[in-house]
């Protein structure tokens with residue numbers, strides 16, 4: 054007799070974690086009498102949910118909760134969360150997954166439920182703070198929001214009136230919203246957006262963009278036959294939890310996984326092929342794979358012939374050659390001659406044999422070939438952008454661009470909201486963000502800012518940092534400290550942050566902003582094939598609304614005087630233009646109440662109504 | 667939306683490049699007979715493939731661009747097609763006999779998020795150290811074992827960390843995880859779950875030192891758990907010792923660092939950091955030399971078809 058499934062295996066079979074080992078086996082023995090086990094509280098009970106109190110276990114104590122959905126803000130995925138609000142105390146007690154969220158489907162990584170730590174952190178910043186000593190000295194006093202808003206608004210107003218538009222900038226770490234700030238900055242008419250992207254994903258984005266004008270991949274892992282990752286998506290990375298679920302789903306259905314990484318990550322440890330490439334050699338390996346697909350006729354002729362600009366290539370690089378597809382293939386073979394598996398092995402240390410095997414698997418998978426590079430090699434190396442370019446080359450050759458089980462451009466899987474008002478594009482170009490030396494830079498040259506200031510290329514009068522900590526996260530943090538403590542270079546530094554950080558120590562104002570459950574945002578990300586939209590909301594505000602409690606602003610229900618940014622920018626913009634003469638106020642007037650200032654509820658009402666229609 | 671928090675707009679969206687252009691879209695458009703590009707009001711809106719008039723991709727050719735005329739026009743003719751570019755940490759630039767290694771400083775841990783999770787006690791409890799990953803054979807060559815201290819010298823300074831000897835990294839390479847090594851000075855508040863106390867000394871002329879005074883310690887607060895903190899290390903801040911490496915094309919900071927790994931000096935203490943910002947400015951200038959500045963064709967600052975997060979008016983794309 055063969056292997057008898059163990060109890061654990063039977064459970065794993067039952068819940069679909071592993072395929073059924075013995076179809077004809079007796080059913081799973083029951084440990085208890087059948088009860089009403091549920092994964093999640095049913096939505097009809099979310100307003101009045103009762104469960105046993107964990108800390109009162111032996112006493113069988115029950116607690117009543119109001120359950121309000123929001124989204125996690127501890128990475129870019131914006132997975133769904135359900136906030137359990139204690140009906141007696143009115144406090145958020147815990148966060149669990151939201152089964153109705155199309156990307157996370159009820160599941161979270163450790164950082165999701167840990168949101169509760171962040172909102173109850175005894176050391177969180179609860180009130181606006183103003184520096185009292187020298188900048189960076191670490192001396193603060195509590196000030197009123199009213200004074201803060203007036204002070205900053207006055208300074209911005211002056212800069213705009215004096216046409217010093219390029220001296221006002223907003224530097225963002227994790228945006229977490231769809232277009233909100235772009236609208237605000239446009240309404241001020243400034244080229245004032247600076248981001249973190251050039252220390253993050255610009256490399257890969259550039260490579261993808263060159264191919265097809267979209268800068269991010271959206272692999273359809275769940276339907277793939279072969280998955281190639283230059284990343285660690287089973288443990289981290291962009292859209293980690295939603296991707297991890299689908300990679301495993303794909304593998305459960307038979308997909309094979311290859312991971313290129315010099316480190317045995319958790320992801321590489323789950324792979325069928327771990328390709329420990331020397332850092333920076335990835336493009337060489339990928340071109341060797343491309344060569345095998347071409348040489349062994351494993352490419353998708355239909356897609357390549359119709360959808361690649363090969364005629365333009367022949368015309369430019371091989372003038373006089375007649376424009377036939379056969380000639381293109383011949384030239385391809387010639388131009389990549391040196392990229393043999395042996396050459397790739399020599400550069401990368403990955404065995405030639407493995408490169409050949411993986412290439413043939415890719416050829417076999419054809420249009421069901423999912424790939425991903427986000428940071429990793431793309432962000433580590435000079436010319437790292439070529440990694441994504443060479444990776445996508447494999448998708449093009451196999452015709453797996455935008456197919457079932459293939460790799461789509463991000464924008465196909467992302468929702469773009471319509472706003473109640475669209476200010477015109479700004480007329481300024483800020484060379485502190487996009488200097489002439491980097492005409493192709495995919496995002497702002499943000500990490501060079503201290504060097505640009507040092508060289509006297511410009512100055513900043515009002516500088517917002519928001520969920521952004523360059524002193525710690527960026528390279529060369531001491532140059533940031535030097536820039537931030539020099540008032541002739543940065544006139545005013547305002548740190549918008551839910552928690553203290555090394556950059557906020559060097560601010561003039563530290564303004565507390567809400568965590569995931571204390572703010573509004575619209576989220577939509579390319580986590581899989583499909584398009585979804587999620588709503589981050591201040592959960593205590595929604596609970597107050599349900600209970601008919603009066604409030605106007607989110608800070609009234611948040612702890613201390615923690616604001617949400619949406620309301621902050623509306624208030625600030627309104628005050629920059631007290632008489633409307635700058636034309637800014639026009640962009641913050643309610644679409645529903647004439648001449649009145651828009652509320653955050655109206656802002657989202659407008660977006661969601663269009664969506665419903 | 668307020669009730670369920672999320673919903674699906676479409677449950678699948680494949681092959682959108684094959685979307686046919688409508689009659690309306692096609693009216694007053696023209697199609698180039700050579701390359702099939704369909705233009706309307708001076709803008710490409712799609713492409714003719716076979717007999718179909720479809721949207722294609724948002725590139726100048728409306729197709730997948732194996733060949734990039736943009737790279738050609740913007741002075742990078744050597745990179746018009748997919749190419750392999752040798753990294754700044756290519757073996758040719760690393761002298762192993764001098765103890766040089768490429769440092770991989772970027773890998774993320776599943777439970778932390780950059781510098782934003784220092785206020786989450788459960789997460790700090792799980793991950794609070796960032797030793798240097800080094801292969802068994804390299805550690806043996808250096809005569810080191812797990813827990814020993816090394817001085818990691820970058821182009822602009824150094825940091826002192828401990829090593830973790832493992833088979834899980836390729837020989838000849840060292841790695842150090844991101845997120846850890848958070849600090850506060852004695853006068854600063856916050857994140858005591860994850861920050862160590864440091865002293866920063868500005869020695870003048872761009873020279874900076876950081877010394878660890880205290881690791882993570884239990885503290886009294888409204889949350890009883892804060893007096894139960896049992897972890898104490900807190901790791902070492904590595905990024906602050908990295909030079910900037912702007913890729914001359916994509917603008918990406920190229921994170922890998924060439925480092926010299928050596929046994930810590932007798933005066934070194936765990937967590938010591940030294941940086942010379944004048945040196946970092948020099949490295950910046952060296953990388954700046956690799957660029958090929960604007961203007962591009964027609965006096966452009968940037969290709970018009972390239973996106974920008976906050977896109978200015980087209981007029982602003984031209985250098986005046």
Ligand code: SF4
Nearest residue numbers: 125128132162165294
């Ligand atoms: S993957 Fe990201 S968004 Fe999802 S639960 Fe984890 S931290 Fe939150």
